[in-house]
Amino acid sequence: MMRRGTGSGKSRQSEAGLLTQLRRPPGGRDARIMLLAQLLDRTGSGVWAASSVLYFTFVVGLDARTLGLLLGAGGVAGIAGSPLAGRLADRYPVRPLLIGCHLLRLGTVCLLLVCRDVALLLPVVALTSMGDRAAKTLEMLFATRVAGERRSTYQALYRSVSNAGYALGAGIAAAGLAVGTRTAYDLLILGDALSFLLAAALVRRTREPHGGGRMTAPPGGGTTAGPAAARSPWRDPGYLRFVLMDIPMNLDDSILNVGLPLWLVHRTTAPHAFVPAFLVVNTVLVVVFQLRVSARFTEPRQAAGAAARYGLLLLACCTVLATCTGGGAWTASAAMLGAAVLVTMAELMRSVSSWELAVSLAPRDARASYLGVAGMSQSVQKSAGPLLLTGAVMTAGPAGWLVLGAAVTGLSVAQRYACLRRLDTVLPAGGAADVQEAVPA
Template identity: 30%
Template structure:
């Protein structure tokens, strides 16, 4: 198995995503001539359509294998982005954006499921952390490149962004093909063999999504992630508005905070995950939730500081604390979702788990804007309360989840025997 090929493929994919993601609204508004209202409505409709088809992705992962679904999502998005410059009418716009959203929705559970096929135990957590770090770094690079491309005259910059994003998926496809899950039988068996009572606890001989819905501990884990998912969207939605309106700081400071977050996640993701693997995944993830709540409390206290350099310095310190919480929570939480899922139904389990992210991201804009409208501190109390509740539920779930999911274990790779 060429694991380096997999990581390289995901890095290329992330750079392409970073090129396009910040400019999705502006792209169609500029290239297609559609109004921002029409573009926003179309992107929302495409997202909900992909969300409705998410369970199908889980079934396909279990039947065809995670790598095939991941590759299919790359092919679909490569074709869709190549057609973006042709979407000058609303029906064509809906078609290509729906294809893109469907590919993204399928990729979300397929990526950790594929990592589960090529690594096991604590090694799986490390690869999950490395993938997250690589994606953050790649998206940061893509965002910088996009800024340069938009300096081109007319729509050339936007067209270049779409075509380069399509090319990134096309280049990543052969790299993922090289990352064969050859060690799956030897590696994942030890990590996935939980207590024999697991089958009974998750619904006996139930199959398909019936087994997922019958697995109450896993559903509780998914609900817990829904609460903590709001902490992740806070940086993009609540923080820029808060810095400008409540603290009177320049809007450009939000870009600096994003840069700090991206650099720290990319640089420290793997080292922090190694430290987290010394503890139970539930407690490490819960510690991340408590750290999220602490960072939100610190944001709420910022208005009491003097304005000027002191305020700006404090914002960067709090943003660093927030990033530390993200680093503490992300890898153990994702490890729990992967290790708590049985091998033969991992696609369905992870698709159900990913819905907690998708629903939170759909609800967050309305909820966060409502809380911001109430005053300067209500948003942080709401986010902090959700994070603390999620952290407490993680600790309470510890005894109900499979032991292999809670306790990281080292699994030795098979040593090739010379002929």
């Protein structure tokens, strides 16, 4: 009883500290600028995320399978974005690399206005996805270098601001979808492009964070020649196993952005205008609960435990989707809303587990390269996830959702045990520190 009470007190203190950091984020001025840039970036991304599936379906005229192929191709290109960004960040400053990613996406998103053929859309979507994944990896590196050991606090604030932007963007998209004309969709695309331009301008005002790739200080003192002396994540089978097992732990993204909208449109009687509500519910809940969840999962072993909870929550979401095909519009809408809540709860578990473990299991002198490889798990999921949902799960109907939920639950338990075994070899007893020495296989 005493131990439980003490833990609860620590959680309340952690939450209070996190709430204070909303006003004074780790990293000072540069962190505040980056958070504002993230708000603008994610507002535009929220506009596109809430409208892209319907845009490609009703404006471009793609069927579900072609749409899955298009999004999957973008995900394949995105796989290269994360390790490429990590490799470059070991050699060049993060700040200009991130500005370049924003400008790349600005150009490709504008091309969507004139591309209607699938052959033209494929490279445009691919480059956009590559820039998006590279930007996210660079933003993660910025967070680790600016916030240091307070990275969990920064990440919680970062995700809260990001999801606030998504919620705002989804609200803007709802207005455009209510109009439903091609001009309205084009304006939504231009809004997304504008967000990248403003984000690039803000990043330009920041200073390069410490910890770049040229010279780094190892834990024992002295210096090492950055990337030249850093170990390679591709020769670390233990870390690669973590990355591989982390892929299905990101399926909540495809379920929210692809599975829920298409299931609503093709298998339920819920109104199409209800689609943006999924993203609104998701982002609002993340803004409200991300700080509290992060305060309870601040150590690597706690993050490993969050993985099993992810699987159970995703199973509950899939079960709701499998049983919501009957009934009237109101019943279907309520069920789909419940599924959105459950997939958001799973996302909260994933955010603390994937982030903390990716950083903690990476050696300090090669963190940029390691995090670049870790970012591939999300990229692979963005490639395979839409294809899995549109080509297998939705084709199989309700049974497909049940099989998917059960499979992810089993994999999440396996990931938990694998990570705990690895953490036992790289962390001191009861510790939750940075991994600075050699990382075993």
